[in-house]
Amino acid sequence: MTPARTITLAVFALVLLPAAAEAKERVLTLYSPAIQTLPYVHDTHYIDLRPNGNEAPARAGYITGVKEQSLVDSKDPDAKPLPNAKFMIHHFVYLAPGRVEDSPNSCWTGGGFITGRGEEHPEGTAFDRWTTPESRAKYGIVNRMPNGDAPAWKLIAMVMNHVKRPKKVYVRTRVHYTREERQPIYPTVVGDCAKAINGMAYDIPGGGAQGETATNTTSWTAPFNGRILLAASHQHGGGRYHTLSSDTCQRRIFKARTYYAPPDHIYNTIRPILHEPGPIGNGTFRSVEGVPIREGEQFTRTGVHDNSNLHVAAMAFWALFLVKDDSVTQDCAPLPDDITDVGRLNVGPRDCFANDNGGQIDRRHVFEHTAEGSNRRAARAEDHRLELVVHAVIIVVRSDPAWRLRMFIGARRSPLLAALAALIISLPLGAVRAHDYLAEVALGREPSVT
Numbered sequence: 001m002t003p004a005r006t007i008t009l010a011v012f013a014l015v016l017l018p019a020a021a022e023a024k025e026r027v028l029t030l031y032s033p034a035i036q037t038l039p040y041v042h043d044t045h046y047i048d049l050r051p052n053g054n055e056a057p058a059r060a061g062y063i064t065g066v067k068e069q070s071l072v073d074s075k076d077p078d079a080k081p082l083p084n085a086k087f088m089i090h091h092f093v094y095l096a097p098g099r100v101e102d103s104p105n106s107c108w109t110g111g112g113f114i115t116g117r118g119e120e121h122p123e124g125t126a127f128d129r130w131t132t133p134e135s136r137a138k139y140g141i142v143n144r145m146p147n148g149d150a151p152a153w154k155l156i157a158m159v160m161n162h163v164k165r166p167k168k169v170y171v172r173t174r175v176h177y178t179r180e181e182r183q184p185i186y187p188t189v190v191g192d193c194a195k196a197i198n199g200m201a202y203d204i205p206g207g208g209a210q211g212e213t214a215t216n217t218t219s220w221t222a223p224f225n226g227r228i229l230l231a232a233s234h235q236h237g238g239g240r241y242h243t244l245s246s247d248t249c250q251r252r253i254f255k256a257r258t259y260y261a262p263p264d265h266i267y268n269t270i271r272p273i274l275h276e277p278g279p280i281g282n283g284t285f286r287s288v289e290g291v292p293i294r295e296g297e298q299f300t301r302t303g304v305h306d307n308s309n310l311h312v313a314a315m316a317f318w319a320l321f322l323v324k325d326d327s328v329t330q331d332c333a334p335l336p337d338d339i340t341d342v343g344r345l346n347v348g349p350r351d352c353f354a355n356d357n358g359g360q361i362d363r364r365h366v367f368e369h370t371a372e373g374s375n376r377r378a379a380r381a382e383d384h385r386l387e388l389v390v391h392a393v394i395i396v397v398r399s400d401p402a403w404r405l406r407m408f409i410g411a412r413r414s415p416l417l418a419a420l421a422a423l424i425i426s427l428p429l430g431a432v433r434a435h436d437y438l439a440e441v442a443l444g445r446e447p448s449v450t
Ligand SMILES: [Cu+2]
Pocket: 091, 118, 234, 236, 315
């Protein structure tokens, strides 16, 4: 490169960089005003967050992802989120009423719903799993009023102090934010909207036999041609599972499980107790490609609850991240093969999964830790036979070449296993996962879990 060219480029970069740096996606750390709490008192706080850059973003833009929603007792950026043993976070809900591109056909249309945290997020720090860098480069929740200003936010924070003294705390929120153009995400609440006045809660009467269930079913109409990038189920204690099915296409799209903690988890041991312990994880499905939906497509959602006991303030609703996509012109286009349950991570193969009979996950209650690779393992465990085959493949693949050769040539005792292993090796493992998931959906079968 000639010196003249280098200088020109350098000047060009100097002129362009500041603007680009300001608009580029970055992580904003926001704090609520101080919340005063009293010992062993639970309260719902309705908090105004001003668009001043400290409480809510100061300039209009796009929330491309959520990183953290936690409670802290100091504004030190390194302050650790308060643990559940000291403060129970029952929920946070973030709204920006009046913002443009609010979600149509949502139970909360008009509220400018942005995001939230429930008890299924015990650590409050792993929302990065909801989006990917690719999706953040393309989509964002619009944070802008009709006049171009940044909106004021409203935060509903239901927290309970479990320490012996009054305590001042702050909600710390970290979001990925950009002022660059993005395609709008519509965070859409699909639930029993008639219960919105009751905070979406309803009671399950109980009194049934062991294993008996009660359901809450409503319908939903897709508002436009587009895609579902994220479907996060929200259920309370007593919840078994939650489905979303397309009646138009005669197929089930999602079935979210409830993941309960072992008896020694803080959710089960903390006192005083506000209500029956809820799940530490609910099925949360992410697809980078997105599940195609067509304007007018009819869906049914069904929340399934245990009915052997009374469950006060039961809940089941979906928070969907929808985007418009005019390229979805075909009715009932195939489901993408990249649907993963990001609510189900770090579960070892020996652990028990929560199942539809109200079973629980044994020992490992670490859902909030990132472990992208474990999705495949989780999907595999959907089917024990497949699990066995995959284990055989792993043994073959990991062993030395000579052993592998002997295994294939001399596998007289298990010719069937060798043939199966050879077949599976020829497939990429990802395809096994996707095929498995789609097969389950296509068959409308309840995936078998033990
Ligand atoms: Cu709830």
